[in-house]
Amino acid sequence: MKTIFPLIVLIFIFSNCKTDKKSTEKSLDPKLEQIILHSAKSYFTPLEAYELNKQSPEKKRMIELGKTLFYDKRLSNNQNLNCASCHDMKKYGTDNLPLSPGDNYKFGTRNAPTVLNAHLQYAQFWDARERTVEDQAAGPIFGNFEMDMPDTTTLLDRLGKVDYYNKAFKEVFPMVDTFITIETIKLAIGAFERTLITPAPIDNYLKGDMNAISTKAKLGIKAFVDNGCIPCHSTTTVGGQMAQKFSLYGYYWDYTNSTHIDKGKYEVTQDPSDKFVFKVPQLRNIEKTYPYFHDGSVDSLRDAIIIMGKAETNIRLKDEDVDNILEFFKTLTGKIPDYAFEKKK
Ligand code: HEC
Numbered sequence: 521m522k523t524i525f526p527l528i529v530l531i532f533i534f535s536n537c538k539t540d541k542k543s544t545e546k547s548l549d550p551k552l553e554q555i556i557l558h559s560a561k562s563y564f565t566p567l568e569a570y571e572l573n574k575q576s577p578e579k580k581r582m583i584e585l586g587k588t589l590f591y592d593k594r595l596s597n598n599q600n601l602n603c604a605s606c607h608d609m610k611k612y613g614t615d616n617l618p619l620s621p622g623d624n625y626k627f628g629t630r631n632a633p634t635v636l637n638a639h640l641q642y643a644q645f646w647d648a649r650e651r652t653v654e655d656q657a658a659g660p661i662f663g664n665f666e667m668d669m670p671d672t673t674t675l676l677d678r679l680g681k682v683d684y685y686n687k688a689f690k691e692v693f694p695m696v697d698t699f700i701t702i703e704t705i706k707l708a709i710g711a712f713e714r715t716l717i718t719p720a721p722i723d724n725y726l727k728g729d730m731n732a733i734s735t736k737a738k739l740g741i742k743a744f745v746d747n748g749c750i751p752c753h754s755t756t757t758v759g760g761q762m763a764q765k766f767s768l769y770g771y772y773w774d775y776t777n778s779t780h781i782d783k784g785k786y787e788v789t790q791d792p793s794d795k796f797v798f799k800v801p802q803l804r805n806i807e808k809t810y811p812y813f814h815d816g817s818v819d820s821l822r823d824a825i826i827i828m829g830k831a832e833t834n835i836r837l838k839d840e841d842v843d844n845i846l847e848f849f850k851t852l853t854g855k856i857p858d859y860a861f862e863k864k865k
C-alpha cells in the first residue's frame with residue numbers, strides 16, 4: 521500500500537499535465553469574449569439536426585425513395601453514375617475534384633458544390649438558376665455533362681421496369697395518376713436532400729457553449745467580421761443567400777489562374793449587369809469541400825481566403841487573420857447523419 525499511494529498521486533499529477541489544447545490556450549478578455557459572441561449571434565444562426573425518427577411513416581417512405589434514387593446508377597444513360605458519384609457523403613457531399621467526369625466521360629466547366637445543407641440556400645447552382653433542390657433535381661439527370669439521359673420517356677420506362685419503384689412511388693404518391701413522373705422523382709430526391717443537415721461545433725457555441733470552439737476560432741469570427749466578409753457570408757449557411765460579382769476588385773482569373781472564363785449569371789440571363797455574378801456559396805463544411813470556387817481552380821482554403829480579401833473586400837489580409845479565419849471555418853465542419861450514407865449491399 522505504501523508504494524502504491526505515491527504512484528497513484530504521481531499518475532494523477534502527470535495526467536493533469538497532459539497538454540490539453542484548449543486549457544493551454546490563452547483565454548480572451550471577458551469583454552472581448554462577450555463582444556465576439558454577440559456579433560456571432562447577430563450574424564449567424566444555429567443549425568438543428570434533422571430528426572428522421574420524429575417524421576411520419578409517409579414522410580420516411582418518401583425520404584427512403586429519394587435516397588434510393590440518389591444512389592441509383594439507372595438514372596444515368598450508360599449507368600456509370602449516380603448522384604453520389606459527384607456528391608459523395610464520404611467527401612462531404614462533393615467529389616473533391618475541380619471538375620467532374622460525366623456519364624459519357626465529358627467534363628463540364630463548373631465544380632460540384634456540396635448537397636449538404638444545400639436546400640437552406642436561396643437558390644441552387646453557381647449561377648443561382650434554380651430555386652429549390654426539387655427544381656434542381658432533374659437538371660443533372662438530363663445534363664449533357666452529368667447523367668446525360670436522352671429524354672423523359674427513356675428514364676420513366678427504365679424506372680417503370682423496377683418492381684421496387686412501382687411499389688414505392690405508388691405508396692408515396694397515391695394521389696398522382698401516373699406514379700412515376702419527373703415531378704414525383706424531383707419531390708422524392710428533394711425530400712432526401714432536405715434531411716442532409718450537418719450541425720457543427722459552431723452551433724453549440726451559438727447556443728451558448730463557450731467551450732465549443734477554440735480561442736483562435738473566436739478570433740477568426742472577429743477577423744471575418746472586421747474584414748468585411750459578413751455582408752455576403754452570413755446566416756445559418758454562412759452564405760448561399762445572394763449572388764454577387766466575382767470579383768468586385770480586379771478580375772477573378774488573375775487571382776485563381778482560371779483557364780476558362782465563366783461569365784456566371786450572365787450566361788443564363790444575358791443581362792450585362794449579371795456578368796461575372798455568381799451565387800455566394802454557403803461555407804458550411806468548407807474545410808472538406810475543396811477545391812474552391814465555381815471552377816475548382818484553387819486547392820487550398822488558405823489561398824481561397826486570401827483571394828476573397830483581395831477580390832471582394834480589397835483588403836490584404838494579415839497572416840494572423842487568415843490563420844484565425846481558417847480555425848473559424850473548421851468549426852463549420854459538421855456531422856453527416858448516418859442514414860445519409862449508402863446502405864451496404
Ligand atoms: C457528373 C457529376 C454530377 C452528378 C452525377 C450530379 N451532380 Fe449535382 N452538381 C454537379 C455540378 C458540376 C453542379 C454545379 C453546376 C452549376 O452550378 O452549374 C451540381 C450542382 C448540384 C446542386 C446545387 C448545389 C448548390 O449549392 O448550388 C445540387 C442540389 C445537386 N447538384 C444535386 C444533385 C442530384 C440530386 C443529383 C442526381 C440526380 C446530382 N446532383 C448529380 C455535378 C453532378
Ligand code: HEC
Nearest residue numbers: 748749752764766798799800801812813814824828829832
Ligand atoms: C461581395 C460579396 C462577398 C464578400 C464580401 C466575400 N465573399 Fe466569399 N464569396 C463570394 C462569392 C460570389 C464567391 C463565389 C466565387 C466563385 O467561385 O465564383 C465566394 C466564395 C468564397 C469561398 C469559396 C467557397 C467555395 O465553396 O468554393 C470562400 C472560402 C469565401 N468566399 C470566403 C470569404 C471570406 C473569408 C471573405 C472575407 C475576407 C469573403 N468570402 C468575402 C462573395 C463574397
